[in-house]
Amino acid sequence: MEETRLYLVPTPIGNLADITYRAVEVLKSVDKILAEDTRTSGVLLKHYGINTPTESFHAFNEHKRTEGIIERLQSGERLALITDAGTPGISDPGFMLARAAAEADIKVECLPGATAFVPALVKSGLPSDKFVFEGFLPHKKGRQTRLKILSEETRTIVFYESPHRLMKTLEQFVEFIGPERSVSVSRELTKKFEETVTGPLPEVIDHFKNHTVKGEFVVILEGRND
Known part of the structure; x- marks a missing residue:
């Protein structure tokens, strides 16, 4: 049976306890860990006594290093890829390397584990039987066009958003998609400070106008009702 050369390993999105036994075993057993930020990952690795050497692999060097x-994988090295939080390739580096490995017939395994949008979607109370993952909206070019296209989407829509763009995004949902959603x-x-706020767009906007907007955000938007 062909040996796995590349492991894509999800890491906790916050609580360090949210890692699987298998993930720890894999990270201990590989030759080297490719990490989005070796300092950030160092906290997790130290917590679990993982002494495997790390090296940097992130969005700014992914093209050059793949x-x-x-x-190295073809020569027999066994590597694991981790990001700062969550599953590699989901709004994080990993896609290019996974694609290149597949094209080179290198066996890749992706372990199951933490991804921020899954708990946010499931506890939102919005339909989760069919949904579309949109990730981060374009910051400038194409942003309004994308919002207009998404206004016709009937499935629940999943977004990631940063704290300094959250209010802009919610207000643009009202402008381009409608306040009734x-x-x-x-x-x-x-x-520790996990929070979920659910309701009509205007109510949720009012909430965040009166509260400090901090942390990483997952936004779940109701699809169009035909």
Whole structure:
């Protein structure tokens, strides 16, 4: 049976206890760990006594480094890829390397584990049988066009958003999609100050106007009702 050369390993999105036994075993057993930020990942690795060497692999060097890493995998090295939080490739580095490995017939395994949008979607109370993952909206070019297209989407829509863009995004939902939609906003999932606010868009906007907007956000927007 062909040996796995590349492991894509989810890491906790907040609470360090949210890692699987298998993930810890894999991270201990590989030759090296490719990490989005070695300092951030160092906290997790130290917590679990994982002494495997790490090296940097992030969005700014992914293009340049992928070919060399594929050559290392082909020569027999066993590597694990982790990001700062969550599953590699989901709004994080990983897609290019996974694609290149598949094209090179290198066996890849992705372990199941933490992804921020899943708990936010499931507890939102909005339909989760069919949904579309949108990730981060474009910051400038194409943003309004994308919102107009999404206004026709009937499935529940999942977004990631940063704290300094949250209010702009919610207000643009009202402008381009309509104030009648329900929305669920979760922040700091699995952490001490975890919070989820659900309701009609205007009510949720009022809430965040009167509260400090901190943390990483998952926004779940109701789809169009035909």
